[in-house]
Amino acid sequence: MIYSLDKIKELADGDEDFIQSVVSAFLDEVPVDLEQLEMAIGQKDYSNIYQLAHKIKPNVDLLGMEQARAASLEIENIGKIGAEDLTLDQKFPMLKKDIHQVISELKKDFNL
Numbered sequence: 001m002i003y004s005l006d007k008i009k010e011l012a013d014g015d016e017d018f019i020q021s022v023v024s025a026f027l028d029e030v031p032v033d034l035e036q037l038e039m040a041i042g043q044k045d046y047s048n049i050y051q052l053a054h055k056i057k058p059n060v061d062l063l064g065m066e067q068a069r070a071a072s073l074e075i076e077n078i079g080k081i082g083a084e085d086l087t088l089d090q091k092f093p094m095l096k097k098d099i100h101q102v103i104s105e106l107k108k109d110f111n112l
Helices: 006-012 016-042 046-062 066-081 088-109
Strands: none
Touching (some): 066 088
16 A cells, blocks of 8 residues: 555544545546546646645645655756656656555545
């Protein structure tokens, strides 16, 4: 398992509905943001790369996805600088793979 509910559980303080709503929000928002990020990377739209990676980062952080958080931070910084960076071709596929894996795990774990 590449995600952890520890941070969410700490915030939820026993509120299972809160945990469910955070997971649902992740499943609703992050795939759309990831798709838009992929398009922005393809178009070398660094402003959107920055904004979308910045938006994804706290979501993956909340689920304890450290590798995905690190990748989104690096992608965010590339977008901020606004310069071509060959590591983007390595970082994005890893981020995408991790997010898709967590989406599958969350759907299974929460019967969604």
